[in-house]
Amino acid sequence: MTSEAPVRKIPAPLVNPEAQPFFTAAVESRLFYKQCSACGQPHHPPRSICPHCHSDATEWRESAGKGQVYSASLLRRGVPVPYCVAYVTLDEGVTMMSDLVGFGDVTPPVGTRVRVQFVAAEGGAMIPMFGPMEKT
Numbered sequence: 001m002t003s004e005a006p007v008r009k010i011p012a013p014l015v016n017p018e019a020q021p022f023f024t025a026a027v028e029s030r031l032f033y034k035q036c037s038a039c040g041q042p043h044h045p046p047r048s049i050c051p052h053c054h055s056d057a058t059e060w061r062e063s064a065g066k067g068q069v070y071s072a073s074l075l076r077r078g079v080p081v082p083y084c085v086a087y088v089t090l091d092e093g094v095t096m097m098s099d100l101v102g103f104g105d106v107t108p109p110v111g112t113r114v115r116v117q118f119v120a121a122e123g124g125a126m127i128p129m130f131g132p133m134e135k136t
Contacts (some may be wrong), residue, residue, distance in 0.1 A: 008079075008080070009122060012125050013121065023126075026125070026126040027130055032060050032063070032097050039055065042094035066090070069108050076105075079098070084100040085100070086099070086100050100131065101131045102131035113130060
């Protein structure tokens, strides 16, 4: 008799019109974020009004998908499959909340370098998550 580890199901995201380009890009394995052309500040989650200066001069930018863990926590209680959630600061300067994958049941230390990976959710959507940076 074999016992397989349970697999975590990723629910389909609820997508509003402001975030649609973010999820469309994710299906193409591309990571987008918003940046304000008035004040120059990047921001996430995406919105049409800059949260820093309140300008409506925001535009989509593509990220290289590399960054570092700003903060992370492993969730074990109350979930069928443990997973790690984190704030990741991308090299472009924007910080995103995301799941971490590929670290097992270990919470990576602050400063750990990570790279985006796209994980399939229910309904066919792709969700950007972050995993270990490959050694080169």
